[in-house]
Amino acid sequence: MSPSPSSSSLYSGRLLSSRPASKGLVRRLLARDGSRWVRPSCSLSMNGCAAGVGDRGVVTMHETRALPAASAPQEAVGQLRAAVAALNADPPASSSGIIRIEVPIRQRGDAIEWLHAQRQSSLLRCFFSARAPLPDTPAVAVGSRSSNGNGGHKEQWEQPVSVAGVGSAVFFRGTDPFSLRDWRAIKRFLSRDCPLIRAYGAIRFDASSDASVEWEDYGAFYFVVPQVEFSELEEGSVLATTIAWDDSLSWTWQSAVDELQSTLHKQISPCSVKVNRSILQTAIVNLNHVPTKASWDLAVTQALRMIKGSQTELVKVVLARCSRYITDTCIDPLELLACLKVEGQNAYQFCIQPPDAPAFVGNSPEQLFHRKYLNISSEALAGTRARGKTRADDFQIGQELLLSIKEDTEFTIVRDSIKKKLEMICDEVVVNPSKALRKLPRVQHLSAQLAARLRNEDDEFDILNALHPSPAVCGLPTEEARQFIRDYEIFDRGMYAGPVGWFGGAESEFAVGIRSALLGKGYSTLVYAGAGIVEGTNPSFEWDELDLKASQFAKLLQYQEHHICYQEAGNMGTLI
Secondary structure (H helix, E strand, C coil): CCCCCCHHHHCCCEECCCCHHHHHHHHHHHHCCCCCCCCCCCCCCCECCCCCHHHCCCCCCEEEEECCCECCHHHHHHHHHHHHHHHHHCCCCCCEEEEEEEEEECCCCCHHHHHHHCCCCCCCEEEEECCCCCCCCCCCCCCCCCCCCCCCCCCCCCCCCEEEEECCCEEEEECCCCCHHHHHHHHCCCECCECCCCEEEEECCCCCCCCCHHHHHHCCEEEEECCEEEEECCCCEEEEEEEEEEHHHCECHHHHHHHHHHHHHHCCCCCCCCCCCCCCCCCEEEEEEECCHHHHHHHHHHHHHHHHCCCCCCCEEEEEEEEEEEECCCCCHHHHHHHHHHCCCCCEEEEEECCCCCEEEEEECCEEEEEECCEEEEEEEEEEEECCCCHHHHHHHHHHHHHCHHHHHHHHHHHHHHHHHHHHHEEEEEECCCCEEEECCCEEEEEEEEEEEECCHHHHHHHHHHHCCCCCCCEECHHHHHHHHHHHCCCCCCCCCCEEEEECCCEEEEEECCCEEEECCCCEEEEEEEEEECCCCCHHHHHHHHHHHHHHHHHHCCCCHHHCCEEEECCEEEEC
16 A cells, blocks of 8 residues: 655645636646656657648558467467567568557456556556447437448458557647647558557547646647557457558657567566456545535526526536545556446446556546448437436436426537537438437436438548537537636646547547546546536536536545545635
């Protein structure tokens, strides 16, 4: 067990009132505890988003090489080392390219446990788990056209249950908002013929706003094709390595292969390390919220005033809260992720951690979009209630949610907005069901499933750009809601509520980065939650909803009321 934090690191935080002028100071205070948010110090290979790259054509070589199946990860690592050595002895002539070498493993391994064994902090770590098929949800199919929108291609790959990666074959990071040029820079390295070469990452909720210190390592967006990747399948596993190079980016074949061999020989463990999946061995000794309850009430009241008034067209805005938990021990991001995964089969689990940086971890129930060839699926998710303690109680609460006028207003705004945006880009849009209950372990929501068909796969960027931010995490109209958030939220959302997922050659999938947290190397964990404000909203009810959405983290951190010492001082909350 790690030593307890000092009293000075525990009780030095302050919460300021909800004034835009205080935003920078509050962001610095949120990031401060006994540890430091550290900038990465190691080389990451090449940044594929270097100036002008998106205007170039694809790299000249895409290839996937499958080796014979191994009986265990130890054997697979040996095969990969030998294959890379052989490749280095007979290098390709191409000036740019990407090669994936993969070894099937006959036994199913756990992706989180494999990642937990790779403890080198100098390497990037990432994890993404696909959501299980939704129960009792009718299939949404776009008819009228032939096949599956894949141009006659037959799917030749098994979809991983979870993927964990370390290191960087190529990464993509920028400080300006994610653009079409950046998307093209990523797609240069992806191909339909190599569908499992994927770029995993996330995009800021609002890339036009300045990043606070705890989010600086991520930039406006951060994606990576891992150097070494472990895929957990239904009945097996795959260990793979990827090498990428581009002479025009000053990252030659020799540079890439030398870096990969160093990673494979010095930093990759073939073992897995068991992870505690029940509860974290820690307790919360301090907690503060930004904004405070009083400041929250003021912001919600102002939002309602604008929604009801005639000065703007605002009909909904989503306001969020950042809660800083200080625990008596350091939290391992992967242990937290493993605990979230236990109750999150109907959600996306993710973890992104740049080298020596905080880890962004989440358990999101909400899909932004999934593209497979030309087919697109998306969903609307809004309105929240707790689950009942009994089956009858749960049914009653669900019916109240279905019949709530306020919740229906919020949900309809989200669903109809997503449908309208899809119709602008796609030929066909189907909504089925148009309104249903989505029951999660702790909460239940109103939901709708949408499906559509792209006119061209190159329209994928337009889908991402149109759907983010959705009214479920921002509001409507988008720009009015986003400006209200900029004016009244005094912390940096960072990647919270932004797109998180992966791009591939044949398909891509993104969740909305909600139900998420940022974990540093010290004792501080930042937990984010949001609530939609529409006409008829009660500020106190929405504050309770924030607690409900953050409850999965609070429970895992073993929150206990008597550990908290909190005192109000006028309109300023001070931790003492």
